Amino acid sequence: xxxxxxxxxxxxxxxxxxxxxxxxxxxxxxxxxxxxxxxxxxxxxxxxxxxxxxxxxxxxxxxxxxxxxxxxxxxxxxxxxxxxxxxxxxxxxxxxxxxxxxxxxxxxxxxxxxxxxxxxxxxxxxxxxxxxxxxxxxxxxxxxxxxxxxxxxxxxxxxxxxxxxxxxxxxxx
Numbered sequence: 177x178x179x180x181x182x183x184x185x186x187x188x189x190x191x192x193x194x195x196x197x198x199x200x201x202x203x204x205x206x207x208x209x210x211x212x213x214x215x216x217x218x219x220x221x222x223x224x225x226x227x228x229x230x231x232x233x234x235x236x237x238x239x240x241x242x243x244x245x246x247x248x249x250x251x252x253x254x255x256x257x258x259x260x261x262x263x264x265x266x267x268x269x270x271x272x273x274x275x276x277x278x279x280x281x282x283x284x285x286x287x288x289x290x291x292x293x294x295x296x297x298x299x300x301x302x303x304x305x306x307x308x309x310x311x312x313x314x315x316x317x318x319x320x321x322x323x324x325x326x327x328x329x330x331x332x333x334x335x336x337x338x339x340x341x342x343x344x345x346x347x348x349x
Contacts, residue, residue, distance in 0.1 A: 196257045203253060207246040214239035 217235040221228050 196253065196260065200250065200253050200257065203246060203250045207243060207250065210239060210243045210246055214243060 214236060217232065217239050220232045220235070
């Protein structure tokens with residue numbers, strides 16, 4: 177979502193810059209027309225003996241005033257363009273700082289999760305070792321009990337057979 181917003185802002189910046197640059201180009205062309213008008217008024221000499229009259233000079237002054245007004249418009253447009261550029265740069269810079277902070281936070285969270293995972297892994301390893309020890313102990317006890325049971329059964333039948341023999345002998349006597 178942030179990437180889309182960033183791309184939208186960048187696109188909007190290019191469009192606005194394009195419009196501002198077109199406006200600046202238009203103003204510059206208008207100034208060139210005014211300058212041509214001034215040059216033409218400077219070359220006029222309608223007075224006696226080819227001298228310039230007050231009207232000729234007044235038309236040159238008017239042309240210069242128009243040029244100055246156009247220059248002021250151009251300077252205003254340049255200032256606006258400069259301010260917009262600074263504003264766009266500041267906005268992009270702030271967005272990058274925000275993204276950097278978010279990435280740092282995610283990196284910190286990832287480190288914490290990694291540390292927790294290491295702890296859980298050690299805990300699981302310890303549990304598995306104790307389960308294995310308990311299993312080995314239980315198996316050992318089972319083997320000893322089974323061995324004792326086998327010995328008991330063998331001894332029981334051996335003694336029973338001797339007892340039966342003794343009884344037979346006592347009956348026979």
